[in-house]
Amino acid sequence: MKLLTIVSCATLAVVPAFADGNFLVKYMTNLNIGDGFINISNTGASSGQNLSTSGGTLPSNGNICVNVYVFSPDEQEQACCACLLTPNAQAFLTKSGLTTNTLTGFALTDAVIKLVATASCIPQANGDCFPTSSVATCNAATAGLIPASSPVPGQGFLSFGPPAPSGQPLAPGLVAWGTALHANTSTTPVTYQVTETRFEKGTLTGRELDRITSLCSFIQQNGSGAGICKGCSVGGL
Numbered sequence: 001m002k003l004l005t006i007v008s009c010a011t012l013a014v015v016p017a018f019a020d021g022n023f024l025v026k027y028m029t030n031l032n033i034g035d036g037f038i039n040i041s042n043t044g045a046s047s048g049q050n051l052s053t054s055g056g057t058l059p060s061n062g063n064i065c066v067n068v069y070v071f072s073p074d075e076q077e078q079a080c081c082a083c084l085l086t087p088n089a090q091a092f093l094t095k096s097g098l099t100t101n102t103l104t105g106f107a108l109t110d111a112v113i114k115l116v117a118t119a120s121c122i123p124q125a126n127g128d129c130f131p132t133s134s135v136a137t138c139n140a141a142t143a144g145l146i147p148a149s150s151p152v153p154g155q156g157f158l159s160f161g162p163p164a165p166s167g168q169p170l171a172p173g174l175v176a177w178g179t180a181l182h183a184n185t186s187t188t189p190v191t192y193q194v195t196e197t198r199f200e201k202g203t204l205t206g207r208e209l210d211r212i213t214s215l216c217s218f219i220q221q222n223g224s225g226a227g228i229c230k231g232c233s234v235g236g237l
Contacts, residue, residue: 021117021172021173021174021175021176021199021201022116022117022118022170022171022172022173022174022204023114023115023116023117023170023201023202023203023204024114024115024174024175024176024199024200024201024202025112025113025114025115025199025200025202026038026112026113026176026178026180026197026199026200027110027111027112027113027180028095028098028099028108028110028111028112028113028178028179028180029109029110029180029181029182030109030110030180030181030182030183030192031095031099031107031108031109031110031111031181032107032109033181033183033192034181034192034194035094035095035096036094036095036178036179036180036181037092037093037094037095037178037179038092038093038094038098038113038176038177038178038179039090039091039092039176039177039178040066040085040090040091040092040093040115040174040175040176040177040232041085041088041089041090041091041174041175041176042062042063042064042085042086042087042088042089042173042174042175043087043088043172043173043174043175044062044087044088044173045171045172045173046060046062046064046119046171046172046173047059047060047061047062047087048060048062049171049172051119051121051129051169051170051171052127052128052129052169057128058121058124058128058129058130058131059131060119060121060129060131060171061120061131061132061133062086062087062173063084063085063086063087063119063120063131063132063133064084064085064117064118064119064120064171064173064174065082065083065084065085065117065118065119065120065135065137065138065139065143065168066082066083066084066085066091066115066116066117066138066174066232067080067081067082067115067116067117067118067138067139067140067143068080068081068082068083068093068098068113068114068115068140068229068231069113069114069115069116069140069212069215069216070098070099070102070108070111070112070113070229071111071112071113071114072102072108072110072111072112073110073111073112076103076104077103077212077215077216077219078099078102078103078104078108078111078227079098079099079101079102079103079219079227079228079229080140080141080212080215080216080219080220080227080228080229081140081228081229081230081231082135082138082139082140082143082231083135083138083231083232084120084133084134084135084137084138085174085232086133087173089234090234091232091233091234092232092233093229093230093231093232093233094230094233096230097229097230097231097233098111098113098229098230099111099229101225101226101227101228101229101230102226102227103219103223103226103227104226105226113178113199114202114212115174115176115199116140116143116144116170116204116209116212117170117171117172117173117174118138118143118144118167118168118169118170118171119131119168119169119170119171120132120133120134120135120137120138120168121137121168121169122137123145123167123168129168129169135231137168138168139167140213140216141213141214141216141217141219141220142167142168142213142217143167143168143170143209143212143213144167144168144169144170144209144213145167145168145169167213170204175198175199176198176199177196177197177198177199178196178197178199179194179195179196180194180195180196180197181193181194182194182195
């Protein structure tokens with residue numbers, strides 16, 4: 001029982017909870033019939049906040065990295081990418097930018113999209129994260145402060161000290177909306193209707209964070225460019 005308590009505390013230290021979104025999930029459907037769009041914004045909720053989990057002192061400038069993970073219906077991570085979003089800005093992602101350049105080379109007709117928001121900053125050894133306005137600091141393979149300890153099979157990372165300065169800390173402020181194309185099978189021929197809804201807030205565990213970032217790292221290192229989705233474009237659709 002004591003071991004379980006320690007593991008739980010370690011996970012909470014790596015993945016702090018915020019009232020605003022830092023982990024959002026939605027689906028896209030029937031992408032072989034029509035396009036799908038995702039509109040995102042940054043509420044600025046992280047501005048002035050100290051997001052360090054290790055006692056750092058540098059406040060966030062409010063910029064966030066939107067880390068994107070694209071999954072096929074059979075739960076395979078097919079693509080990942082990241083983009084920078086400043087407070088109160090608007091940007092969009094499209095089906096063609098997310099689901100056509102997949103790791104396997106096959107365009108997706110349906111997909112699950114996961115968005116993770118992190119601070120745009122350069123991690124320091126003392127636990128601080130130096131705020132920047134450069135998209136170069138955004139990397140979906142290192143989203144979140146990844147612990148330095150080794151993974152335990154079936155349990156993910158166990159960390160009993162401060163996280164290693166290998167990625168950006170999670171940040172609040174991400175909001176997103178997305179379209180879905182639904183089939184009406186009661187008509188002949190079948191007709192389709194577009195709906196737009198908000199992304200759902202998810203619970204991001206340390207194990208899930210480890211999984212999606214590790215798979216993204218594999219894509220970056222072994223895909224030879226395949227599996228790297230297109231980032232955000234300024235504006236909305």
